[in-house]
Amino acid sequence: MGRTRSDGNGGPDGSAPRGSGRQGKAPNQTLALAAMLFAVSMIFVDQTIVSIAAPSIIEELGLSSSGMQRVVNAYLLALAAFFALGGRLADIFGHRKVVVAGTLVFVLSSVLCGSVPTGSFAESWLIIFRATQGLGAALAFPAALAVVVSVVPLRQRGRALALFFVLAGALTALGPLLGGWLTSWTWRAIFWVNVPVAVVALVLTALARIPDARRPERLDAPGAVLVAAGIGLNVLGIQQASAWGWTSPATWACIIGGLVLLAIFCRHELRTDEPLIKLRVFRDRAFTADNLVLFFSTLAFVPVMFFASVYAQISLSSSPHQAALYLLYFFLGFGFAAQWGGRILDKRGARPAMRLGTALGCAGFALWAWKLTDLSAHDQWPYACLAGAGIGLLLSPASTDAVNRAIGASYGEVTGITQTVRNYAGALGIAVFGTVLTHATARRVEETLTAKGLPETEARGVAHDVAETITGHPDDHPPTDDGPTATAIRGSFEDIHRDFAAANQWVFYGMAIALGVAFLCTLLHPGTRVTGEATERETEESREVQTRHSDAASTL
Missing domain, CATH: 4.10.860 (DNA Excision Repair, Uvrb; Chain A)
Incomplete structure (x- = not known):
């Protein structure tokens, strides 16, 4: 190629690849990046925004704690289940088309989630349309990241991806704050707010002249x-x-x-x-280590938003808005450390950032768990901030390093792999820690009620009911009869809130253990870095294949 080289945009001058239908029109990188950030902002915000509104949703719709966990998990589960498919569809049918399709599915599902009727069908309604929301997100996100990769020149790609993940993390932090503010009006607004964001994303996508190169292969x-x-x-x-x-x-x-x-x-x-997934990419030790670190760190990262929010509203008696501010401690550390992690990635590679991040995260979650029974947000904020800093430090380097190791520059597919790993871990974490929390709460409440004089058999049944409904603010509706059970419960509300805090310690210590395992996984990373020449060669080979397929399709 001499001194003429591809910047990853389809030609030496950054023009769109042949066969994309947009020859001679270079994509507007700024508009493309803005469009993709708006598209994925809904996805990241919805991972956290529902957690803040959970008690309000439970109270209005009459859901149980485990029912609300199923609603939260339906979204994450669909993300995990369909992300690999979304990445593959993006490569086959074109990144721009799949971003648009995913955004439309997501926003329509959001409107339907916000329109859930009250009654016995409410839980099923929410689960169904939260799942279709997850499907839309699974289509849009890997395609959006692939668009960023395709329109940004190779020499700027590392910084662009780091910026993308940092901003995505900042949007995740916005979720609790936005959720607290909207919930004070109506919790349904947390879903309806996606409509204007989707409109902006679709308009910017149309204006950005994004190339739609594809790999017409069998699904x-x-x-x-x-x-x-x-x-x-x-x-x-x-x-x-x-x-x-x-x-x-x-x-x-x-x-x-x-x-x-x-x-x-x-x-x-x-x-x-x-x-669907080229498993040979896991032959790369660094790629495997990146995904293991992402898996174990996400076991803590996604669940902490749900469990910390509910803890704040139950044990600390916080309003939804105050619970959002409580979560902000975590995201302040996350935001500052994410920028630092991007710089470490550029200068020294992913391994140093991942090792430091997992170590800080492990310490932060362990100290945070230790302080939960103090029932004071003021005493907990340094440790919440430290836990957030650990996650922020490792997330962008691990994700970017994995994407840079794509086979044949199949960025949609590799993003599908990494995000499948992350979202499977998030869904798994909520499921596992939710089970732990329910059992630990029931056991401690049973001990409290037994100490108040309630028979052991009766205390066990009541404790299970309290554990299931505690996120519905049972203290707002104390028993009004004069029986021994009601009297014991009325006299134990403060103790039950402390029991719930102690049960949450098991959850947060579990998150610390997950980060400790993630640290051990960083030891598998060889410390190698993806060179510009190797990435460029993969991109050039991929573009030639795309061009041949596109030309053949045009001829037909």
Whole structure:
């Protein structure tokens, strides 16, 4: 190629690749980046915004704690189940088209979530349309990231991706604040707010002249079904363990059945010519280490938003807005450290940032857990900030390093892999920690009620009911009768709130352990960095394949 080289935009001058239908018109990088940030902002905000509104939703719709966890998990579960499919569809049909399709599915589902009717069908309604929201997000996000990669020159790509992930993290932090403000009006507004954001994203996408190069390959439908069913069954079994019991055959049938389907999926992918996921990318030790770090860190990152929010509103008696400010401690640390992590990535690679981030996160979550029973946000903020700093420091370097190791510059596919890992971990974390919290709360409340003179058998049943409904603010509706059970409960509300805080310690210590395992996974990373020449060669080969396919399609 001599001194003429591709910048990853399709030609040496940054023009769109042949066959994209937009020859001679270079994409507007600023508008494209803004459009994709608006598109993904809804996805990241919705990971946190619902957590703040959870008690208000429970109270109005009459959901149980486990029912609300199913609503939260439906979104994350659909994200995890369909992200790999979304990344593959983006590569096959074109990144711009899939971003638009995903955004439309997401915003329509948001409107329907905000329009949920009250009554017995409310929980099913929310679960269904939160799941379709997750499907829309799974289509839009990998395609949006692939657009950023395709329109930004190679020499600027590292900084652009770091900026993308930092801003995405900042938008995640906006969720609790926005949720607290909107919930004070109506919790339904947390879904309706996505409509104007989607309109802006779609308009900017149309104006940005984004190329729509694609890989017209066969879609691995059996693989898509296997991975979605495997992840879904596995998480469902863990999530329902608190209701079905760990000795229930149904619990283990779902957990083991899901793992079996995922094993069949891996075998299928290795044997098919055009797999949903090119598993050979895991031969790269660095890529495998990146994904392991993302998995174990996300076991803490996504669940902490839900459990910290509910803890603040129950044990600290905070309003939704105050709970949002409580979560802000975590995101202040996250925001500052994320910028630092991007700089470390550019100068020294991903491994130093991941090691420091996992170590800080582990310490932060452990100290935060230790302080939860003090029932004072003032005493907890330094540790919440430290935990957030650890996550912020590692998230962008691990994600960017993994994307840079794409095979044949198939950025949509590799993003699908990393985000599947992250969202599966998030759904799994909420399911596991939700089960832990329910059991720990029930056990401690039972001890409290027994100490108040309630018979052990009766205390056990009441404790289970309290554990299921505690996020619905039971102190707002204390029992009014004069029976011994009602008298014991009325006299134990302060103790029950402290019991709930102590039960949350198990959850937060579990998050600390997850970050400790993530630190061990960083030891697997060889410390190598993706060179510009290697990435450029992969991009050039990928573009030539895309051009041949596009020219053939145009001829037909």
